[in-house]
Amino acid sequence: MNERIRLMFAEAVDMKLEELSNGEMTIQVAYIAPMCEEKMIADFIFVPFAKREQPYREQLRTIVEYKVADDVAKWRDLLLRGNALIEADGIVYSLYAARIICNESPQTQVESAIQGPQLALSEDLTKSLNLIRSMYQSADLSVEEHTIGSVSKTPIMVVFDQRRVDPTILDNVRTKITTIHVEMVNAAGELDKLLIGKRKHLFPTVLITERPDRISKAIAKGKVVILMKSSMFAIILPATFFDFMHAVEDHYEAFWMTRFLIFLRYTSILLTITLPALYISIVSYNPELFRVQLAFSIAGSRSAVPYPSFIEVFIMLFMIETLIEASIRLPRYIGSTATTVGGLILGQAAQQAGLVSSIMIIVTSVVAIANFVIPVSSLSFAVRFLKYPLIIIAIFFGISGVAVGVFVYITYLCNLRSFGKPYFRIFGRLQPTEGDIGQVKLK
Amino acid sequence: MRNVFCCVILLVTVCFLGGCGFKDIDKRFFVVATGIDKTDNEQKPYRITLQLALPSPKIEPGASKAQLETIDASSIAEGVRMLKSHVDKELDFGHCKIFLVGEELARSDYSGMLQWMRRRRDIQSVADIAVAKPDAQALLGVKPVSERYPGNTLFLSFGADGTDSPYTYVQPLSEFSKRAFEKGLDPLLPIIIPDSKESYIINRTALLNKNKIIMVLSPEETQLFAQLAESYPKSSVRGTYEDTQVVAAVSDIRSKYRMTTQGAKTVIAFKVKMSVVLEDAPENLYKQEWASIEKKLSEDYSRQAEELLRKIQQAGVDPFGFGLRYRANHHSNNPNEAYEKWLPIYPGADFKVNAKVNIEGTGLIQ
Structure with missing residues (x-):
């Protein structure tokens, strides 16, 4: 396995390719050191393998963290996302051991409220989802994962309430996300431009926010929220002009x-x-x-x-x-x-x-x-x-x-x-089934 | 590419459509008061006096500075055009809230002047018009010491911000031109007299017909007129009771009239209801019955009002708009028919004033 991986990657010193043997069996381990939690790799691979308290072969089979990765084509992606690959007895397993550097549960800075939740979204998707789920504790909360960017491979999550969401908007968002062809996406603002599709716009038509309370309120209203890895801002869509003029404190x-x-x-x-x-x-x-x-x-x-x-x-x-x-x-x-x-x-x-x-x-x-x-x-x-x-x-x-x-x-x-x-509709809620006279045709 | 080029050309040309309206505020000369007099010269009958404000960043009492420009011309429009060559900035009538008509002009014919005011775009309809005695030029030369900026004293005298005097009748241009053209309603103008070099007195009112001044009301009559015609509060009533003078401040007044035909005669009956507070009254009034005083005051008031109404009737003017009321109530196929019927009726009409004075208090607490 290690030979093939060596061929896949450019010359990189942080690429670790090890071969271990404990007398019982021999395994090959491959991981990118800076992307992984070294402690986790030691705890899950090196220590149990060396101690031999339980046959390592057994462990690989029983513990769910080890997933079989047969497809050679996926190895590169797995390694780049912070997985370690282990080959034992001709079977390749992957272990998720990513180390994510992010700001620790940051305070709201851009949209601050005097009284109201002081925590902002995190740059780590799991932490952000934790915040949202704890504010929106409903079984209807649906989370989809997508990837954007042919080089950056940025994971994004589409979060919505499956009962309340407007299906046409959801379909629209899904098709937009799958049809975006771009190399790099680094910030929520960039994704926002790609989603809207218009290059020259005067007004923002999707709302970018860092506040989990604004997000949970939007989800309850049936809006779609897009979270993005390594960005502490989420995108709420669709948005009206009046949402932008509205501070969360207006409710408090x-x-x-x-x-x-x-x-x-x-x-x-x-x-x-x-x-x-x-x-x-x-x-x-x-x-x-x-x-x-x-x-x-x-x-x-x-x-x-x-x-x-x-x-x-x-x-x-x-x-x-x-x-x-x-x-x-x-x-x-x-x-x-x-x-x-x-x-x-x-x-x-x-x-x-x-x-x-x-x-x-x-x-x-x-x-x-x-x-x-x-x-x-x-x-x-x-x-x-x-x-x-x-x-x-x-x-x-x-x-x-x-x-x-x-x-x-x-x-x-x-x-x-x-x-x-x-965008500028003041009165009346629009039912998903009823159209708007003069509504633009969706592509 | 061609389209973009066309668009740019179009935008640039559209930008010039605005014309030469652009003129900065500091390149304008604000006219704060205009005086129009009559001269003895047959060729140039109008003398136009403009009071031009000299703006200064500091506004404080007594710091007002103004420039007077005078010219004689054959018409007002021409005179103003000529005056432009006497000054270095564009004349702007946008802030001219006072137009003074010289007494002599008002006594001969004011219609030409009114035409000019109504036609000019930058003269506001809320501008006040007054008759200046002896003439407008002399009056504009008066420099009140308390004035903060040019023209302020006159603005304040007429506007609702400053004094509210029952003796000052305010006539804005819109009202004046309405009265000057409506059949059955005649205009009236306040008269301004210079007191000394530093102040004015505005307490008389001139009654005009469609051309010129017919009669002048004294200060007391001006107040009475304001009470009858406009139910003007903040005024006073006066009478005598047991040989002492009684003056009462009006706190609320309602005046209305009905026109009835009794036989061949038309009777115009006024009903005036007012609540007053005594200001000048006999000493021991507090414990007396007020009904007799009320009765006496009402009788005195009715008599004074009837006198005034007859006096105005005899002069042949109609500032109350009786004729307009008559026209509104009498149908006619021909627009002038009702008015022509009215003309002979008015001189023979009889007036009755039924005043009801209600004393609210003596103004004292015992």
Whole structure:
């Protein structure tokens, strides 16, 4: 066996090919050392083989962990997934002894909730499944395993409630997964793009989350969840726009306050998209929309600014976007310094230097802060882009242009489908059997 | 490739459709008040005075700065066009909430001015119109010391944010033009008089017909008119009781009227119900019966109101809209038929005012 394996693999020092003999019998053992738990291999193979308390041949036959691996073609995969291969008496057995390096039951970081489960999904599939199963203790929970990526061979799991799931969506997901041809998949976001199939999309149509409570709630609603090895994020599909505007805490806190928070989120998403465009169109086209005091003070503070309003907007937005981008990529210790320098000093200085007006500073900070109110970061990211087309329209057409632009966005949202489900549907649950008028044809 | 190219060309050309509307706020000159006077010159009968605000980032009391521009022109539109060449920025009437009509112009013919205001896109319908005495140019020269930004004092006097005076009648452009064109309803305008170099008095009202001022109401009559026509609270009633003057603040007032035909005569009967709190009253009133005072106040009020109504009737104007009510209640096939019937009726109509004053309290706690 070892000779054949040597031929299968490239020259690698971490490939262990041993031949052992204890007088009674001779076995060949093959495994990739870094992929396997050395202790487990010692406990299951080397020690019992050497001690001879029980005939090793007997052990191989009786203990279920040893599985017969006759098919030579599968050896390579088995070894790469952390199995050890044992040949005894001409029969090849495989033993699963994989060592998985992952973060130990991590805390939620991306979507944190003050009161609510603090544990996030793990990068290890079994631990993630443990979390989900302990939150969703139902016999109907179905778990399917698939593999994606011709090189990376990433295991993924499709989790759903077999009674509640929408069969058309499930079929759709299964066919999508089997038809994906790609070499490597490393992150949930990558899988998300492959599942959607569209390369250029403006809005996320599947929800990526790290929270087991969000996942269990989604499963209970009949949605399909895809877990992925070595990624602590799961994909929930189908998703609607409103799922993205919804934080898990909305279920945990006082009713009226959470309603108010939801209202606040929708207001801020509207502000962050339209405010720069409205600033341009009101300042340059319809100043009578301001109250007269405000009009005079804006005119006064703008009188030092040599550029037209849209250049001013571009200067400030460029500054704030670079600032946000820099503070995400920077290590935490430097991050706060960057925000202080950028936010306070640059903003103040830019205004004193007469590069931007003081109102523009307020507009920019409202835009940035309102953007962070969106609870799911993928939508927050997508929304950051939406203001720019509106700004362009506002430069040429003023307020009516902005209104048309917002209308176009809403139309686009209504046109979107997430796995065949309307993305922007507010009212009414869709029964799996009934179709939606104008629904896109599923391929 | 060809399609993409076409799309780009289309997008670029579409971008130019907006035209030249783009003008930054600091490149605009905000007109905060416009005055229109009549000159003696036959060729250039209009004198236009614009109060232009000089914006400043700091707004504090007394820091208001404004620039006055005056021009004589043959028409208002032409004058404004000419004035553009006197200033360095684009004139914007978007914040012009006050239009002052010189008394002389208002006494001759205001219809040309109204035409111009209604046609211009950037003049808002909520702008207030007033008659300036002696003329608009002099009035715009007044600089109130407390003013935070140009035009503020006049905005506040008329708007609901500042004072609520029963003597100040507010007439927005939309209302004025409605009254100027509706048959059976005549316009009225407040009159602004400069008090000194630093303040204004607005307590008289001019009654106009479709062309010019017919009569002027005194401050007391202005208040009475507001009470009768608009049930205006925050006002007062006045009367005498046993030779002492009684003044009461109105807390609630309801005024309505019915028009009935009795024989050949049309009777317009007002019913005015009000609740008042005494402000000026005899000393030992608290323990007395109030019914007699209420009766006396009601009688005094009825008499004053009837006098005012007859005075307005004799002047031949109809600011209450009796004619409009008549037209609404009388069917006619021809649009003008009802109105033509009304015209001879109005001068002969009889007025009756039935006031009912209810004293809520003396304003004192014993």
